[in-house]
Amino acid sequence: MVMKPRAPADAAAAVDEVIRPSRLNCIDLSSSDVRESVSLLKQACLDCGFFYVVNHGISWEFMKEAFEQSKRFFDLPLSEKMRVLRNEKHRGYTPLLDELLDPDNQLHGDYKEGYYIGVEVPEDDPEANKPFYGPNVWPDSGVLPGWREIMEKYHRETLEVARRVARIIALALDLDIDFFDKPEMLGKPIATLRLLRYGSGQISDPSQGIFGAGAHSDYGLITLLATDDVPGLQICKDRDATPRIWEDVAPIKGAFIVNLGDMLERWSNCIFKSTLHRVLGNGQERYSIAYFMEPSHDCLVECLPTCKSEKNPPMFPPITCATYLSQRYSDTHADLTQYKTGQT
Ligand code: OGA
Ligand code: NI
Secondary structure, rough: OOOOOOOOOOHHHHOEEEEEEEEEEEEEEEOOHHHHHHHHHHHHHHOOOEEEOOOOOOOHHHHHHHHHHHHHHOOOOHHHEEEEEEEEEEEEEEEOOEEEOOOOOOOOOOOOOEEEOEEEEOOOHHHHOOOEOOOOOOOOOOOOHHHHHHHHHHHHHHHHHHHHHHHHHHHHHHOOOOHOOOOOHHHHHHEEEEEEEEEEOOOEEHHHOEEOEEEEEEOOOOEEEEEOOOEEEEEOOOOOOEEEEEEEEOOOOOOOOEEEEEHHHOOOOOOOOEEEEEOOEEEEEEEEEEEEEEOOOOOOEEEOHOOOOOOOOOOOOOEEEEHHHHHHHHHHOOOOHHHHOOOO
């Protein structure tokens, strides 16, 4: 690994923090009381941009199956995993330390491995030349039979949950319920599933700049996170507070932890929050599956009509979704050329 070690800029400040439990709202997708759901979700989006989603229609058995398959992949020898190394389309395996989310406070990259699976677009499809579209890379089906099918099913089913959550978000923003369903928005989304494993024996130490995942906010519209029952996720509602207050987010069996990304914060003129979060390793192996939901490549992210007024003019110029995302990915991932030596 050739990533340049960086000293935490302000290690003393990193120690100066408070940790307490969080209390997040819970949205029940099976509820017929839409007004209640909108109200709970809106409160969460104004406050911290994190909430649980339960009764979303994906069975616990199937989620468990996806976690088991994820473990099968990460348990493969490193040489096998390096055969499906992340490509320039952000598909495939990201090794330990590959991602550096918080360079000012991290000694080196995150103590996690990952695997990106995006929207499957065949090589000969004209859409495949878009930066976040293309064919996925898959582990050899001889090595992991049935693996691809499970992951594709998880991708499809979670996309539907994300679309349902986006409808409640639209209502909470006083937009039409189908605002995000338009073809140029979530009709042809950039949707990326990412399997994650935080290694066993890895104990994070904020004072030393060592983290499972460094403090960051997500880039896109919303993230649907499924975790196993090992704790580790923390959120910080006010990044400028001293000391920073970090709140533990408890895992709930079968639920998604949903959070808003920076693109939605920008789109809503900062009315809705994209909150800083991180993962601390406690020495136990921990698995999570993140699902990043963004609109189509060409979608123009421009202050929503209900989020501006004479007193509150748009704070950001319009930008396309693809331009915005490309910038954010290149800011946080290691340069792929570092892996070239010694690879076949
Ligand atoms: C992420 C993330 C949290 C977790 O992948 O962006 O914040 O619990 N993951 O893995
Ligand atoms: Ni995140």
